[in-house]
Amino acid sequence: MGAAVGLTLVAAVLPAQNEAAEREATVLVEAGLAAARDAASIDDLALARERLLEVPRRFPRSQHPRLQLRGRALVEAAALGRRTGAEREAAGELLRVLEREAESEWTPRAHFELGDLLLMRGDWQDAARHLRLAREGALDANGGNGNVAGDALERMTLIHRLILRPLAGQERWLDSRGYLPAQAGIERPRGVAAGADGRLVVTETNRAAILDADGAPASARDLRGVVRPSHAAADSPGVITADGVTGIEDPRTVSFSRVGGGELDRIVAGHRDGFGNWTVLSRRSAEVLRYDPQGRPIETLRVAALTQPVDVAVGRDGAIHVLDAGARSTPPSVLRFAADGRFEEAFRAEWRRPVALDVDAFGNRYVLDAGTLQILVYDAFATPLAALGPVLPGGQELRTPEDVAVDGQARIFVADSRLGQVVVLE
Numbered sequence: 001m002g003a004a005v006g007l008t009l010v011a012a013v014l015p016a017q018n019e020a021a022e023r024e025a026t027v028l029v030e031a032g033l034a035a036a037r038d039a040a041s042i043d044d045l046a047l048a049r050e051r052l053l054e055v056p057r058r059f060p061r062s063q064h065p066r067l068q069l070r071g072r073a074l075v076e077a078a079a080l081g082r083r084t085g086a087e088r089e090a091a092g093e094l095l096r097v098l099e100r101e102a103e104s105e106w107t108p109r110a111h112f113e114l115g116d117l118l119l120m121r122g123d124w125q126d127a128a129r130h131l132r133l134a135r136e137g138a139l140d141a142n143g144g145n146g147n148v149a150g151d152a153l154e155r156m157t158l159i160h161r162l163i164l165r166p167l168a169g170q171e172r173w174l175d176s177r178g179y180l181p182a183q184a185g186i187e188r189p190r191g192v193a194a195g196a197d198g199r200l201v202v203t204e205t206n207r208a209a210i211l212d213a214d215g216a217p218a219s220a221r222d223l224r225g226v227v228r229p230s231h232a233a234a235d236s237p238g239v240i241t242a243d244g245v246t247g248i249e250d251p252r253t254v255s256f257s258r259v260g261g262g263e264l265d266r267i268v269a270g271h272r273d274g275f276g277n278w279t280v281l282s283r284r285s286a287e288v289l290r291y292d293p294q295g296r297p298i299e300t301l302r303v304a305a306l307t308q309p310v311d312v313a314v315g316r317d318g319a320i321h322v323l324d325a326g327a328r329s330t331p332p333s334v335l336r337f338a339a340d341g342r343f344e345e346a347f348r349a350e351w352r353r354p355v356a357l358d359v360d361a362f363g364n365r366y367v368l369d370a371g372t373l374q375i376l377v378y379d380a381f382a383t384p385l386a387a388l389g390p391v392l393p394g395g396q397e398l399r400t401p402e403d404v405a406v407d408g409q410a411r412i413f414v415a416d417s418r419l420g421q422v423v424v425l426e
Contacts, residue, residue, distance in 0.1 A: 108137030191228030194407035201229040323357035347382035
């Protein structure tokens, strides 16, 4: 009789304990995610990561074997760890989810994060295996995986284009075609930028349009004096105008203050990072200017080799790549600064009139030379990888190329005003 009563009490207590653990873990995860969304610096992300790691510390698997939120907390913490430079710790957390936690809706995301981490470290074979498992798991599951299946496919396409094609003796880009639909209302495209969400921003002098991930027009806006699209690590694409950077979907404009007073003008390029901070180039300055989200100066990056900066691209690692058009006595160059602003390296080539620059997930640099009508591709060590144009694979011929962009699949987009088209190389 007593044993039966004891078992009944245990059976009643355990569900209550599990529910309490679930509630407390939910609070910790939501607090960590909220802190990550509001983060304004790497230090803020590190604090958000610590909040998430409280879940596995407070609720170890030995005591709470069925708590799926522990897996989510580890995956989210690992994603933040990658952004803060704690890649080794992040890899350990992802392996813990895959090897020690029960399979759950967060398993595909763990495979994706680990595959992406391995890919960025050069281990493409193991990366491909994890990305395949991520895609398969995400397609089979219904849950909080976001767009894991699509993101995994994008990375697998990147591997195929930049690694497997050359190994098979093929060129990385095999074809080209027009990408800009007439419905976008852009007749003479002069600027193009690829977003992390797969969307493309195309501009001409007084208009900007957004194409969705399938290339269909999503939205458009007439704006006076458009220079080119600004680049952004997140959503809310914008364009550079006489007043600063103006949103296409959000009509607000960010203006930038000059260190000596007044507002910065003659802006030629701009990039907004994941914290909302800006990296800006202006014809008024032979420097790289950095601003907070409100357009207030943070710092100025100076180097003697910088004479006429015309474009900027920021890699996934936060490295800042600047295209300098040079001067009469100084040849053109591409300069790279670390994410913290330290100058790292510069390289030069026989460019005639370089006008635009982009960088892909591997750190390869894409220089558009309007003087030779070519896109020149270099790896992270400045080794030439490809020279595309004037006649592109597939027969398209460049006429007046003005801007270049590279998306997450390493597809190259070229805005050519004389062609009246954005050409994509695949």
